[in-house]
Structure formats: C-alpha cells, structure tokens
Amino acid sequence: MDSQHWRATITAAQSGDRQALDELVAGWLPLVYNIVGRALNGHADVDDVVQETMLRAVDNLGSLRDPDSFRSWLVAIAMRQIRDRARRRTPERLEESAASDFAELTVLRLQLEGQRREVAEAVRWLDDEDRQLLSLWWLEVAGELTRRELAAAVGITRQHAAVRVQRVKERLETARGIVRALDGACPGLRELTGRWNGRPDSVWRKRLARHIRGCGYCGGTRGETVVPAERLLVGIALVPLPVGFTLSLAFGGKTAVAATSAGWSAKLLGALTKPAVAMTAGATIVAGGAYVVTQPPDAPPPRAAVTPTATATSEPPPSATPTPTPTPTPSPTATKKADLYGTVVDAVDRAPDPDARPAALPRRPESGITSTGGPKAVMQHRGDSVTLSGRGYVLVRWQISPKSRPGALVMPSWTGLKGKLFHVASGGTRRMDDPLPGAPNGYATGMGGPDIGYAVLPPGTQQMWQNEYFYLDGTVTLTQNERGCDYGLIVFPTDWAAVDKDVNVGPAQGAIRYGLVRDTGTDSAPVPQYVTRATPADPATVPQRSRV
Numbered sequence: 001m002d003s004q005h006w007r008a009t010i011t012a013a014q015s016g017d018r019q020a021l022d023e024l025v026a027g028w029l030p031l032v033y034n035i036v037g038r039a040l041n042g043h044a045d046v047d048d049v050v051q052e053t054m055l056r057a058v059d060n061l062g063s064l065r066d067p068d069s070f071r072s073w074l075v076a077i078a079m080r081q082i083r084d085r086a087r088r089r090t091p092e093r094l095e096e097s098a099a100s101d102f103a104e105l106t107v108l109r110l111q112l113e114g115q116r117r118e119v120a121e122a123v124r125w126l127d128d129e130d131r132q133l134l135s136l137w138w139l140e141v142a143g144e145l146t147r148r149e150l151a152a153a154v155g156i157t158r159q160h161a162a163v164r165v166q167r168v169k170e171r172l173e174t175a176r177g178i179v180r181a182l183d184g185a186c187p188g189l190r191e192l193t194g195r196w197n198g199r200p201d202s203v204w205r206k207r208l209a210r211h212i213r214g215c216g217y218c219g220g221t222r223g224e225t226v227v228p229a230e231r232l233l234v235g236i237a238l239v240p241l242p243v244g245f246t247l248s249l250a251f252g253g254k255t256a257v258a259a260t261s262a263g264w265s266a267k268l269l270g271a272l273t274k275p276a277v278a279m280t281a282g283a284t285i286v287a288g289g290a291y292v293v294t295q296p297p298d299a300p301p302p303r304a305a306v307t308p309t310a311t312a313t314s315e316p317p318p319s320a321t322p323t324p325t326p327t328p329t330p331s332p333t334a335t336k337k338a339d340l341y342g343t344v345v346d347a348v349d350r351a352p353d354p355d356a357r358p359a360a361l362p363r364r365p366e367s368g369i370t371s372t373g374g375p376k377a378v379m380q381h382r383g384d385s386v387t388l389s390g391r392g393y394v395l396v397r398w399q400i401s402p403k404s405r406p407g408a409l410v411m412p413s414w415t416g417l418k419g420k421l422f423h424v425a426s427g428g429t430r431r432m433d434d435p436l437p438g439a440p441n442g443y444a445t446g447m448g449g450p451d452i453g454y455a456v457l458p459p460g461t462q463q464m465w466q467n468e469y470f471y472l473d474g475t476v477t478l479t480q481n482e483r484g485c486d487y488g489l490i491v492f493p494t495d496w497a498a499v500d501k502d503v504n505v506g507p508a509q510g511a512i513r514y515g516l517v518r519d520t521g522t523d524s525a526p527v528p529q530y531v532t533r534a535t536p537a538d539p540a541t542v543p544q545r546s547r548v
Contacts, residue, residue, distance in 0.1 A: 003068065010067040025054060028071075029247060030238045031144060032078050037239065038135035039082050041124060042102030049085050051247055053078045072149040075136070079153045082132055102239070104375035104493075108368055109239050113497055115176075116232045121375070122175035124200040130168050137165050141233040172229055178208045181218040182376075182490075183397075185428070185466055187443050189218055190399045190488065198378030341420060342527035343520075344546050349462050351431050352516055361425060361500045362521030364471050366392040369493035377491040379412075379480040385539070386491050387416075389475040393424070393499055395492040396468045396478070398432060400446060404486040406453025411461060412480050412489060413542040414531040419474015421548075422525045427502035427515035428466025434512050455485040460544060461529060469499045470528060471519070481540035 006027070012020035029050070036049045056077050064073055106112065106120040126134060136153055139145045145153075151161040181189055192211055196204055212218045352358070371377055373386035388394055400409070414421060432446035432455075442451030446466065457463065480489055503515025519525045530542045 006070065007067040010061075010064070010070050014061055014064070021058070025058070025247070028057075028074055029054060030241060031071075031139070032074065033241055033245075034139065034144075034238045035075065035078050035135045036082060037102040037105070038123065038138060039079075039128075039132045040085070040102070041131060042105060045085055046102075047245070049078075049081045053081045054247060056081070071145070072152045075145065075149055075153040076155075079132065079136075086128060101374055105242070106239050107375070108493075110237060111495070111497075112236075113501070115227050116236070118176050118179050119172070119229050119232055121179045122172055125175035125178055125205050126168070126171060127202060130171055133164055133168050134172065137168065138233055139238075141230045142236045142238075143234070144238065169229060174209055175205065176226075176229070177212050177219075178205065181208065181212050181215075184218060185399075185430075185446065186215060186217045187401070187403070188215060190401055191404065193378070194380060194401070194404070194488070196378065196380075198373070198376060340547055341523040342422065342547050343524055344526075347460060347462075351434075351463070352513060354512055356514065358425070358503045358515045358517040361496070361503065361517045362519050363496050364393075364424075364473075364519075364521070366495060368392050369394055369472060371491065371493050373491060375492065378488065379478075379491065380482075380488045382480060382482040382540075384489075385477050385479040387475065387477045388472055388491070388493070390493075391473045392471070393494045393496060394470045394472055395494045395498075396470065397428070397490040397492070398446075398464050398466060398468070399488040399490065400432060400448070400455045401486040401488070402448035402455050403442065403452040406448055406485055407456060408484040409455045409457055409487060410481045410483040410540050411458060411530050411544075412478055413539045414476050414478055414528055415539050415542060416535040417474065417476045417531060417533045417548060419472070419476075420523070421474070421476055421527055421531060422471045422519060423468070423528045423546075424471045424519035424525065425469040425499050425503050425515060425517050426465035426467065427469065427499070429502075429505075429515075430513050431463050431465045433463050455487065458544065465513075465516070467502055469494070469502075471525075476531075477535075477539075479539035483540065 009020045009023055009027075013024045032053050033046075033050050036053065037046050040046050040049065053074075057074050060077075064070060101124075103120050103123050107117050112120055123131060123134060133154065136145060136150045140147060140150050147158055147161065150165075151158045154161060154164075156164070182193075189208075189211060192207065367390060369388055369390040369392040371386055371388050373379075377386040379386065396412075430446065435445055436443055443449045448454035478489070478491060480487075482488075503517060505514070527546050527548055529544050529546050531546070531548055532542050533548060536542060
C-alpha cells in the first residue's frame, strides 16, 4: 500500500473514522508484533508489550502532526515499551515458554531453511540489548524499515547506528558459528556441553566461542560458503500473528470515564465504542476494538520471499509424494491385526554402500510438532525426557561419549504413544560406526576407539546414524535411558525439506554415506525400536520390538 493511502488513512483515523482506525491497527500491528517478538525472543511479556504499544499509539494519535512520520513514531513507541519492560523485570531469570520462542516461530512460520534458519536460531544467543537493535536491523534489511527510522527508534544518530549495527552483526556471526558447531559431530564439543542445560546464555556463549576458535573441526565451514546475514534476510516476510492472538483496544480495560480523564479524545472514544466488524488480513476487528486472528490452524504458512543464495532448495519432485493407500475393511477375525501398523526391523541392518544415493523420501502431511523441550531439547542424563505432539517430522541426534564412560548402551525409549510413529530416514552423512579419519581424543568411530573404549549396543539393535528422523502423527514421549555408556540426545522438531536435504547431501570432503530412506509412504513403513503405547514406571524396561 502506498504512502499516500496511509497518509489519508491516518488523517481519517485522527478525525474519528472507525473504519480508518481499524485499517491502521490491522496494517501496522504485524510490524509491532515482529519488533517486540524478536527483541524479547517470544517471552510471555510479548503480548503485553504489543498491547501497550498499540494502546499508546491510539491514545496519542491526535498528537501526531506529520502522518508521513507515523511508522518511525510507532516504532519508537514500541522500543520505549520494550525498554520499560526491561527496567520493570525482576532480577530473577524468568523461564521462557518454548511454545512462544520467537526464533522457532520464525523458522516454522516462514519455513526457513539452511543458513536462513541458522540466522534465526542464532538470535537466541544474543544479549537483550543486542536483540533489541537486531529486531530493527532485521526489518531494515527485510525492507520494512529505513536506517533513518531505525536510528530514530533507538534515539541515536545514523552514524552511531551504523557502528552499533556493525557490532551486533559481528556478535550475530559468532552466534551463527555456535549454532553451526552444535549441529556438528565434534566429540570435544560433546564433552564440553555435557553439563549444559540447553538454554543459551552469555556464559555458555563465551565458552563455546572459545572452543570454536581453537577447534579445527568446529571452526571450519566444511566446504560451505557462509552467506552474510544481510543477504539472507533480504525480502523475508514478517512473521504472521499467531492464531488466537487478541488485541483489545477497548480502553485497555478502562471505563469510559477513566479513558476520558486519561486524555483520550472524544472523537476517538466515539470511534472505539461504535459497533463495527472489519475483515482484514486473516483477522477480525470486532466491536470494542478487539483484534483477533482468525486464520484456521491448518492453513498453510506464508512462503517467505526467496533470495537466490548458496542455500536455496528446490521443491520436491511430484514423484516424491506418496499415493494414498486404501484402508482395507477389517474383518471380525482380523480386528486386532488391523490395529497394528509398521514393519518389523528388529535386526541389525547392513549399511548402504559408500556414496550410494538413498531412495526418494515420501512426503507426509505436516502441521508442525510441539515439544516440551522447545526447538532444541538437550537430554544428557538418565531420566531426561521430552514429549512431542502434532503431525510432522522429528530429528534425534546422537552424541556418544565412551571416553567419559564406555560399555553397554541402554537405548532410549518411546512411551505413551497415542497415534502413529514411523522411523522414516537416517542421515547426518554417517553411521555412528563409520570410521572418523583424524578423529580427536582417541575416537576411531563415533562409537569409540581402542584407546578410550567403545559403546556397545544391545543384541539385535540397529546401528544408529548421527541423525535419526521420525514422523509423528499424535503424541509420544522420548526418554534418555543412559546407564552404562555415556550418551546424549538432542531432539529437534523439523520438516520434510530438512530431512530430504540431509539424506541427499554429503560432506564437502566426499561422502562416506549420504543417508538411508526407510519410509514407504504407507503404514507399512518401519516404526522405531523400543516403542510402546504404555507408560512404564521405568522407560528403560521397554522391550525391543518394532510393531505397535
């Protein structure tokens, strides 16, 4: 929408036009939500700060003399509310809700992949002040703000803004290196993070950065060209408001008398109290000024604008989409058998030949996975667990440390399954028993070496790969059953595109393995070992079987 239209809309809203006010709120609320959400990384206070920002903007709309400066004026209000929230915050660290993590929301709702995903995840490692500036710089690069507006919002000159943005970019690149290293398979990093609780903070940022600077494995890019963040963010869309987001402009809970005494104009009060309903941008503005997102939960997320980079991925070929298999009508004698699904894979499987390409990965329906451990659940100790719910793909990454404690490995287990769970693919460019040329600290393979000992799997257990992928349609809990050999798991909700890329892209040095596709696209696909619909008191007692 052009500036002339917005100028007319703002002028009409200042004169008490309810429809213009509705349009103004609907048009600029997503920008405010993105600034606040990224600055606070989706903290539970985001909704309150957004609400207060929009209330103050509506309350003081009559004082705005130049409609052309509305955007910078609104952004400055948002930044003041963010800073006020930081001053009011209690000294104790508040636990952040995994469901509202803005980095995760950015990845899922904009379907970011590769290095774009890496940039979004790196934001978690920045300090509060850096995130506040980055929330504006991100939108500047994406074309939503100008440098003049950025500087005005922060209250500094454009020259000073340039210096501060450059410093934030440098710290963001350091954080990207940490995200990249944590996605790798460095045994030294595995040992360093043994006591880490999985939550990014400044102490661990410094520790991990020191390790990366001195580690040839983590410090390298493994042949991939690292694209500057500003090139990755160009043209990226705003993260849409979450379904169910509500913004009430009905005096912010004030009575009409209180609102009048607070300085609300008579025309604006009249506009806010008139019954009205306006449909705009997947949302509804109803009587009293309540703005409620009405986009259905199963609506497809918007596609981000794609800038050609080294990380661009193509859409899957039509042949990758499985043809639905008709469900047979169960006979009275086959009811129990019809309830079962999945193939039996309770045997050691042979590794694919070196450099062998995997079969095509069928594409199953996705609406997203929620995790009680957030976007990256780190499970380092016996009894650690994460509950996954929804319909989509899950990555389980293995980190085995026989140097700390070799011996028999007790496998993790899947319990309390409601719905269906498939073991769809294996990746990470290697099985854990593949040789590691030049591996540090006595490792010969990912399972250990003669100098430090080996992790030994239970008889009949499949050899795991670095990355194991599963597809869930329902709810299940994964528990780390460490006893004997020391190991850890990292659990990531992911998507089809990321799985397909992992199993088809080998390392730059030459592939030992690409990946292994196990999915048949039907209910005959394998299910994971050590899975049960029961919830045993000790998850380590789940029998090894692969048919539920």
